[in-house]
Amino acid sequence: MTDQTRTTFAGVSRIEDLSPGEFAAEVNPEWTIGGKPNGGYLLAMLGRASARSVAHQHILAASAHYLHSPKPGPVTLTTEVLRTGRSVSQVRGRMAQDGTPCVEATFTLGTLAPDAAPYWSDGLPEPVECAQADCTPVTGSAIGGPGPAIMDQVDLRIQPDDFGFGRGKPSGAGTLRGWLGLPGGEDFNPISLLYAVDAFPPATLDIALTGWVPTLELTAYVRALPAPGPVRVLHKAQLIEGNKVDEACFVWDSRGRLVAQATQLAGIRLDRPE
Amino acid sequence: MTDQTRTTFAGVSRIEDLSPGEFAAEVNPEWTIGGKPNGGYLLAMLGRASARSVAHQHILAASAHYLHSPKPGPVTLTTEVLRTGRSVSQVRGRMAQDGTPCVEATFTLGTLAPDAAPYWSDGLPEPVECAQADCTPVTGSAIGGPGPAIMDQVDLRIQPDDFGFGRGKPSGAGTLRGWLGLPGGEDFNPISLLYAVDAFPPATLDIALTGWVPTLELTAYVRALPAPGPVRVLHKAQLIEGNKVDEACFVWDSRGRLVAQATQLAGIRLDRPE
Numbered sequence: 001m002t003d004q005t006r007t008t009f010a011g012v013s014r015i016e017d018l019s020p021g022e023f024a025a026e027v028n029p030e031w032t033i034g035g036k037p038n039g040g041y042l043l044a045m046l047g048r049a050s051a052r053s054v055a056h057q058h059i060l061a062a063s064a065h066y067l068h069s070p071k072p073g074p075v076t077l078t079t080e081v082l083r084t085g086r087s088v089s090q091v092r093g094r095m096a097q098d099g100t101p102c103v104e105a106t107f108t109l110g111t112l113a114p115d116a117a118p119y120w121s122d123g124l125p126e127p128v129e130c131a132q133a134d135c136t137p138v139t140g141s142a143i144g145g146p147g148p149a150i151m152d153q154v155d156l157r158i159q160p161d162d163f164g165f166g167r168g169k170p171s172g173a174g175t176l177r178g179w180l181g182l183p184g185g186e187d188f189n190p191i192s193l194l195y196a197v198d199a200f201p202p203a204t205l206d207i208a209l210t211g212w213v214p215t216l217e218l219t220a221y222v223r224a225l226p227a228p229g230p231v232r233v234l235h236k237a238q239l240i241e242g243n244k245v246d247e248a249c250f251v252w253d254s255r256g257r258l259v260a261q262a263t264q265l266a267g268i269r270l271d272r273p274e
Numbered sequence: 275m276t277d278q279t280r281t282t283f284a285g286v287s288r289i290e291d292l293s294p295g296e297f298a299a300e301v302n303p304e305w306t307i308g309g310k311p312n313g314g315y316l317l318a319m320l321g322r323a324s325a326r327s328v329a330h331q332h333i334l335a336a337s338a339h340y341l342h343s344p345k346p347g348p349v350t351l352t353t354e355v356l357r358t359g360r361s362v363s364q365v366r367g368r369m370a371q372d373g374t375p376c377v378e379a380t381f382t383l384g385t386l387a388p389d390a391a392p393y394w395s396d397g398l399p400e401p402v403e404c405a406q407a408d409c410t411p412v413t414g415s416a417i418g419g420p421g422p423a424i425m426d427q428v429d430l431r432i433q434p435d436d437f438g439f440g441r442g443k444p445s446g447a448g449t450l451r452g453w454l455g456l457p458g459g460e461d462f463n464p465i466s467l468l469y470a471v472d473a474f475p476p477a478t479l480d481i482a483l484t485g486w487v488p489t490l491e492l493t494a495y496v497r498a499l500p501a502p503g504p505v506r507v508l509h510k511a512q513l514i515e516g517n518k519v520d521e522a523c524f525v526w527d528s529r530g531r532l533v534a535q536a537t538q539l540a541g542i543r544l545d546r547p548e
Contacts, residue, residue: 060539063380065337067356067357068357083375090339090378101356108539112516113516116516118513119515119544120513120514121512121515122447122511122512123510174394175397216334216335217495219337221491223515223516224516236397237394238395240392240393241498242386242390242498244334246495261512261520263495263537265334267361270393
């Protein structure tokens with residue numbers, strides 16, 4: 001990574017006000033996989049636009065349908081405030097490029113209390129136990145580069161047991177666990193957590209080495225304000241059927257608290273059903 | 275249940291074309307809980323409008339944000355086709371009443387093959403083992419009536435172990451498992467599955483006996499065409515924090531195949547914490 005290609009998340013997800021409910025942004029060419037921008041990154045941009053459109057500042061829920069992958073370069077974001085309430089507000093957002101809708105997303109925003117604590121939980125997975133230093137950095141070259149450009153921007157590490165795909169031997173478990181840090185050690189917030197839930201490679205790489213696994217729909221819930229530092233991620237495939245896969249994602253902060261969770265439905269082509 | 279109040283799902287979710295992308299519908303007073311219409315029922319109406327707006331007929335993914343609970347009575351549904359593709363199309367839908375937006379939903383539609391079969395799965399829960407006949411029918415009176423009107427319309431049964439809330443003694447597990455049948459034994463399809471994923475009482479009733487648990491966001495994936503007959507449902511709370519709870523839902527058809535899955539984020543007031 002050279003200084004020239006170094007980015008910050010705040011920088012690459014920056015939006016500029018054009019008029020009320022209309023924003024300009026620039027999809028960064030480095031935050032891509034095979035030239036296609038990461039879906040969570042695009043959702044975060046729209047999340048930023050939604051938060052700028054209402055008084056509530058924290059994304060609680062975001063759901064996005066992906067229509068058309070924008071090219072790196074300028075995009076426009078438009079928001080429509082659906083409702084402003086006392087405890088939550090809802091905003092619809094759309095990203096378009098050259099007049100073509102790319103991402104349609106809806107947000108529920110509210111206020112996350114810094115001192116909130118879990119009241120009850122059950123059935124949630126546990127965060128990865130492997131220390132960050134013992135996990136394998138996923139860089140472009142680590143997975144047979146020139147790999148996804150985005151992997152040379154963020155600090156994404158996968159625990160060795162789950163990194164079979166990097167050695168050409170998926171474990172078959174369909175689970176990827178590891179750590180994620182933003183460029184320059186930038187701390188996470190509810191906006192960048194929308195990227196975190198889609199940051200890991202498709203969990204299906206731990207099942208079969210397929211090509212692009214395009215996200216059709218992604219829903220994320222932000223559950224708590226993240227503590228400073230990198231986050232731990234668990235990304236898991238659940239069912240592959242009819243060329244579709246659903247994946248669940250869980251994100252814990254440095255305190256070990258669940259801060260975000262997500263599901264996505266993606267397309268998958270299993271041309272080597274083995 | 276008298277003949278007078280008998281409904282069919284096809285009937286209560288019927289929509290009428292007004293103009294391209296605009297539909298009229300009637301929220302049925304019996305499909306309510308404390309006078310408020312069931313959220314999955316409203317989503318199914320919007321799903322029907324979305325399927326009428328494009329060539330693709332099966333909902334694959336639906337995500338809804340709930341803004342304002344409509345009263346029973348007339349509503350208008352508007353759809354906007356976001357993209358029509360070869361394999362999938364995307365449609366945005368909105369339900370409004372007297373000009374007030376009530377539900378904002380986005381749909382990805384495609385074609386579910388009748389002969390599709392699971393290719394791979396892992397980590398999914400198992401459907402309830404308790405036979406339908408051995409589960410406890412949840413009617414208005416069964417839960418200390420006059421209960422939710424909707425429970426006198428559908429055939430919803432919960433396995434005895436999970437029905438502690440009906441006896442005033444939640445088990446604490448936060449899981450409700452059982453069976454669901456539509457009025458008159460109507461078979462399920464991808465539209466009515468959008469109701470099925472939100473049909474069960476809040477899984478939090480198995481933790482604490484609170485009041486209304488209003489859904490903020492609901493995302494459903496339809497994974498397969500359901501076989502005829504009732505479906506089995508598992509509805510599970512995962513984390514309660516900051517007056518919000520996420521619930522996961524899984525729906526299996528009479529063959530035991532996972533046909534739909536969903537997550538929702540809902541508000542919860544724990545005024546009796548313990």
